Amino acid sequence: MSNNFTEFKDKREQFVARGVGNGNLHVADKAQGATITDVDGNEFIDFAGAIGTLNVGHSHPEITAHLKTQLDKFIHPGFNVIMYESYLNLAEKLTQITPGNFDKKVVLLNSGAEAVENAVKLARKHTGRQAVVSFVRGFHGRTNLTMSMTSKVRPYKFGFGPFASEIYQAPYPNLSEKPSNVTEEDFVAQSIARLKDFFIETVDPEEVACVVMEPVQGEGGFVIPPKAFVQEVKAICEANGIVFVADEIQTGFARTGKMFAIEHFGVEPDLMTVSKSLAAGFPLSGVVGKKEILDSANPGEIGGTYAGNPLACEAALKVIEIIEKEQLNERSEEIGRKIENQINTLSETYHCITKTRRLGAMVAFELVDEKTGEPNKALTGELVKAANDNGLLLLSAGIKGNVIRFLTPLVITEDELAKGFAILNKAFAEINA
Numbered sequence: 001m002s003n004n005f006t007e008f009k010d011k012r013e014q015f016v017a018r019g020v021g022n023g024n025l026h027v028a029d030k031a032q033g034a035t036i037t038d039v040d041g042n043e044f045i046d047f048a049g050a051i052g053t054l055n056v057g058h059s060h061p062e063i064t065a066h067l068k069t070q071l072d073k074f075i076h077p078g079f080n081v082i083m084y085e086s087y088l089n090l091a092e093k094l095t096q097i098t099p100g101n102f103d104k105k106v107v108l109l110n111s112g113a114e115a116v117e118n119a120v121k122l123a124r125k126h127t128g129r130q131a132v133v134s135f136v137r138g139f140h141g142r143t144n145l146t147m148s149m150t151s152k153v154r155p156y157k158f159g160f161g162p163f164a165s166e167i168y169q170a171p172y173p174n175l176s177e178k179p180s181n182v183t184e185e186d187f188v189a190q191s192i193a194r195l196k197d198f199f200i201e202t203v204d205p206e207e208v209a210c211v212v213m214e215p216v217q218g219e220g221g222f223v224i225p226p227k228a229f230v231q232e233v234k235a236i237c238e239a240n241g242i243v244f245v246a247d248e249i250q251t252g253f254a255r256t257g258k259m260f261a262i263e264h265f266g267v268e269p270d271l272m273t274v275s276k277s278l279a280a281g282f283p284l285s286g287v288v289g290k291k292e293i294l295d296s297a298n299p300g301e302i303g304g305t306y307a308g309n310p311l312a313c314e315a316a317l318k319v320i321e322i323i324e325k326e327q328l329n330e331r332s333e334e335i336g337r338k339i340e341n342q343i344n345t346l347s348e349t350y351h352c353i354t355k356t357r358r359l360g361a362m363v364a365f366e367l368v369d370e371k372t373g374e375p376n377k378a379l380t381g382e383l384v385k386a387a388n389d390n391g392l393l394l395l396s397a398g399i400k401g402n403v404i405r406f407l408t409p410l411v412i413t414e415d416e417l418a419k420g421f422a423i424l425n426k427a428f429a430e431i432n433a
Contacts, residue, residue, distance in 0.1 A: 004039050021155075023048070023395065024388045031058035034412035034420075036393070045420035048393040049407040052218070052250045055277035055332075056322045057409035063280050063318045070314045079108075079308045086313035093320055094288045097259055100268040105294035108286045108308030112249035112275035113141025115285035116212065118302050119271050120145060122287065123210035123243035126296040130165075131208040133242075135172035137220030137399050140212060140247060149212065152219065152399055168203045170195060170211075174223045176355040176366070188226045195232060205240035210271075215261035218250035221398035222357050222364035222405055230265040237270075243293060245271045249285070253277040254323050254410055257333040257360030264359065280319050282312035328410045329360075335417070336361040339406050342421045350428050352379060364397065364405040375402035379431065386427035392420050394427075 008027045026038040034057060036044045049055065056063070070086075079087050091106035098104065109115050120132055134140060134149040141147065142156060148163035150156050157163070173191035178184065199205045211233060217223040237244040246269035251261035255277065262269055271293060275285035283306075287294070323329070340358050343365050347353035354373075355366040367376045367383065380402045387394040397403040408417070 008039070023384065024393060033057045033059075034409045034416045042391065044388075044391050044393050045416055045423065046393045046412075047406050047408050047420050048395045049277075049409050050281060051276070051395065052255065052407040053276045053281055055253050055255060055328065055410045056280050056319050056326075057411035058281075060280060060318075060322060060411070062322060063315055066318050067311055067314060070311060074310065076306065076309055076311075078305065080303055080305075084310045084313075086310045086317065087308045090286075090308075090313045090316050093317060094274070094286060097320065098272055098288045099260060099263055100270075100290070102268075103291040104289055105291045106286055106288050107294060107302050108284065108313065109304060110283045110285060110306055110309075111141070112273065112285050113143045113146040114304070114307075115249065115273035115275055115287050116140045116146050116149070116245075116247060117143060119212065119245045119273050119287045119289075120210060121302065122271065122289075122293050122296055123245065125301075126293045127209045127241060127243060129207055129209040131168060131203050132166060133168050133170050133203065133208055133211040135213060135217070136169050137172055137174075137217050137223060138169070138212075138214055138247075139217070139219035150219075168198075168208075170198045170202075172213075172217065172220075172223065173225055173229055175226065176223070176357060184226075188228050191226070191229050192232045195229070195236070199236065205236060205242060208240065208242045210243040210245050211237055212245040212247055214247045214251065215265060216251050216256060216359055216362055218405075219397050221366070221403040222359075222362055224357055224359050225265075227265050230262075230267055234267045234269075243270045245269060245273065245289075247273050249273055249275045250407075251362065253319065254328040254332050255360060255407075256362050257329055257336065259323070259329065261359065261362075278319065279312045279316040282309065282315045284309065284312035284316055326411070332361040332410050335408060335410060335412065336363055338417060339363045339408070342424075346425065346428060350432060352376060361406070361408065361410060364403050366398070367402050367404065375400040377401035380404065382431045383427055386430045387424060390423045390426055390430075392423035392427070394424070 028036050029039045030037050034046045094106050095104035137151045140149045145164045148167045171194045178187045246262040248260050252274050271289035336358050343356050351370050352367050353365050357364050367380045369376045380396050384394050384396050395405050397405045
């Protein structure tokens with residue numbers, strides 16, 4: 001390792017909190033598209049996309065050029081103090097591109113967790129109820145409320161209680177776990193029956209302010225629910241005056257082959273949370289939804305000092321323009337198919353690969369012990385480390401820590417994809433040597 005690597009690693013250990021995770025201890029110097037170069041000149045193919053934040057890639061030239069001109073105008077007047085055009089234009093654009101044939105409004109914020117917090121606040125204010133329903137395996141953030149809504153105990157919740165009250169986790173079906181002797185139709189019917197029982201046994205729907213659902217579970221392992229199940233969740237919400245919130249923080253902005261993943265399920269959410277790839281790496285999030293719900297809060301009750309930063313808003317407007325102009329929904333599906341094909345090829349040699357799941361370019365597989373079929377967290381950790389050591393940024397996920405997930409920028413080139421999978425092949429060969 002170089003002197004630079006050692007110096008920065010020592011500085012990280014001395015000054016940065018231990019609780020901050022690092023998948024790779026190299027230090028980035030520059031990044032373009034789906035390639036990052038560190039301070040020593042080493043290149044890394046990015047299959048992580050800053051945890052799904054860079055659907056339009058690193059340093060998209062249109063975004064960087066646009067923001068350089070905007071930077072000369074002002075940095076942050078504070079929307080609560082004096083308005084600026086980019087916030088207004090982005091709010092208008094988000095009401096146009098999100099599903100739902102009804103009048104909408106928007107509040108812009110900073111992070112995904114903050115968006116979820118505000119969606120819950122608005123739902124409680126609108127309904128006058130307190131209970132919140134999330135789902136088993138779900139992830140919604142690291143604040144007290146969103147941590148309480150999150151399913152995985154370690155590393156997100158252990159030792160950080162007490163947690164927020166009136167949070168209930170409903171069952172969320174995973175077709176990958178369907179017994180071989182059960183048809184998919186029967187499995188879905190059983191899942192819906194368990195959901196209905198949940199609202200009898202665990203919480204009465206008349207006390208529920210909102211149901212917050214990831215259309216595809218992210219940290220939970222890229223679990224894709226059956227369409228009928230999602231539609232049943234929405235039907236229960238409609239029948240009981242519950243606000244249905246689609247958490248699109250990881251799934252939004254062309255990741256699944258549509259602008260938003262909920263569009264795959266024929267459901268129009270009352271509220272939607274957005275963040276991550278919304279602003280190409282700038283901290284920005286939002287809640288978009290029905291006008292009457294957004295307007296339930298009085299002036300000053302939602303928002304924040306940095307919420308809706310103007311440079312982030314300008315970046316977001318460019319992101320949406322690029323997605324539409326470069327047809328990234330179509331490209332997402334194309335990338336996803338290629339990744340799935342590569343995984344299938346790998347699985348012919350490495351039988352520890354199982355349960356591949358995909359919606360657009362949101363792709364994952366599980367690693368198991370070949371002898372027992374049990375989830376293999378240790379092997380997953382070895383693979384992620386070997387990939388990173390050889391120049392591929394790769395992420396794990398899943399409640400049992402045995403899922404490899406792919407969040408490549410949607411502008412990734414064929415050459416970058418090929419290099420990335422060559423490294424992944426090498427990593428598999430190393431850990432199976």
